[in-house]
Amino acid sequence: MSENILEVKELKKYFPIKAGVIQRVVGHVKAVDGISFNIKKGSTFGLVGESGCGKTTVGRTLLRLQESSGGSVMFDDKDVFKLSNKQLRAIRPDMQLIFQDPYSSLSPRMPVGEIIGEGVREHNIVPKEEYRSYIMSIMEKCGLQPHHIDRYPHEFSGGQRQRICIARAIALKPKVIVCDEPVSALDVSIQAQIINLLKDLQEEFGYSYLFISHDLSVVEHISDEVGVMYLGNLVEKAPKEELFKNPKHPYTKALFSAIPVPDPTVKMNRIILEGDIPSPANPPSGCKFHTRCQHCMEICKTVAPEYRDYGNEHFVACHLYDNE
């Protein structure tokens, strides 16, 4: 067994664009266009990028909630994309997902115990007679009152709802949890509580996280390794300290400088990106970032840069470093 729990290789997901009466496929939205990364056991991989860059699609595709268009995902030495339905069902409990919006991801008609316990019962995680006490113990671990087991989601606040989502995920004793923007819908003070909870659970049970977020400060806090996505590609990937100390790709630099700092004395020398993210249905030629890049050269417009290792496991895809 390798030290990686999840190995993603050249993952691709294209969505067809259909037009006309007979719904002919006229093109593809390349939401994820060949990205590769590994998640080590018990560690956290942070995935950052603007909305529409394909972060969420990565999470959903590698859980096989939607079929991929290419590439492979090795989980525990099994290729997730090649499993039969029966085999897939067997590993479902090992890979769980926490959604972004705790208001829409909980069924309003189910009491909390039922929400958390549905998967437990389905996959026979614990014997029937321990079922209720098991759910209560999970709720307690996630900072919920066990006697709230028969309440409905609308009786809880946003932070508590997100705790319910986390409880639902960990009740199945997973190995990997994909956290899709778990804190972006929450207030700052609640955000800190949820991040601490995720970290505590990781320490106790050794989960591996794929942490998807657009908030760099949160990603820096929780991740061991960080990948920056732009229009379906990873443009930079490095261990956290390396990336935050020494960002190389112009997009990463711009992202860093865009974060507002809560200190009025700091006057930022900001790199402001012009315009919006281009359409993934018709991405720019060459380097996809060249339309917004400040250091754009002639070569960037025609040749896509190679995604290379520049030492210290620091991968960058940019022509600026071709000569190094």
Next chain:
Amino acid sequence: MSGMTAEMKKIKKAEQKEAKLRMKQISKENNKIIKKFEKEKKRKKVDPSEYQTTMENPDNIIEIDNLHTYFFTDMGTVKSVNGVSIEVPKGKTVALVGESGCGKSVTSLSVMKLVQGPTGQIVDGAIRYNRKGGAVDIVKTPISEMQHIRGNEIAMIFQEPMTSLNPIFTIGYQIDETIKLHRPDMKDEDIKKQTIEMLKLVGIARAEGIYDCYPHELSGGMRQRVMIAMSLSCDPQFIIADEPTTALDVTIQAQILDLLRDIKQKIDASILLITHDLGVVAEMADYVVVMYAGKIVEQGTAHEVFLNPKHPYTMGLIKSKPAVGKVVDRLYSIPGAVPNPVSMPNYCFFKDRCDKCLAKCNGDIPELRYISEDHKVACHLYDSKGGK
């Protein structure tokens, strides 16, 4: 076993019945109060002398004085804004910070007199607005007069650019509409010219093309620019920006903040910025007001509040935000949650979540008082100091 459940069911039923009765009683009382306020609102002829007033400080554009906005719900009265006083000096940016549900948005809606009625009512207080022809008290101003102020002199940028634009009209039509309403003597071509100029002002490159676009054809950042253009179209003196960047990405947020700052200088307006992002506040604001559960807990210049926070809640907020480049093992988090808005405690609202509690905190609700010239705090910790 089954006998017990039957017993429990009985108790539950009795409880439900009681709750229903209580609700009925409350709604009856509410109806009485609401009727009084609605009657006051619906009066047709209001003498201008009733709502004319004088500013306490003529350098302020808005003075919110001891504002109380309550919601009379069937569960009880929610005191969303409970005695808030804010001054916005001319040409400055004041930021209103707090968690969701603390009353920041209701404060801003009160200024526009857009609080959702009939349950929501401005119960007490004054909002003095330094109008060009003489100051007025917005609380007493009749709706017909407010319609000349809203969108014309005081403009608002809403949080969700996705939902605050009408999907079935073109961008151009929607901005034209605003101008047409407030400048009835302008010609159609002039209006279009002005709209396109506004779109250019907010940094939309293809303004003529965008004029004929529908909102769904634009990205989130572009829509927010359109919203800003719309709010600026009548040269407002005062802009209320209600979480203008919360729904946007960091890179787009940087663009929009830059734009707001730029425009503020160009048209010399004052901004009331409402947000929960402390980073945004530090960057934009001259003055900061921190709200908690309908009350102001700390108020001062941005420098003072960020570098020298006094209230435990403000300190907690600043500490709980992870900052890039600062590695901490564990984030600080404020324990617990905001108290139930229907039944607020009669001691300091923050006491149950505070880690610096004194015996005194069980007593009266602390008042907002000066601890230095430009810094006010409502906390018993600083009772002995200042109190000017």
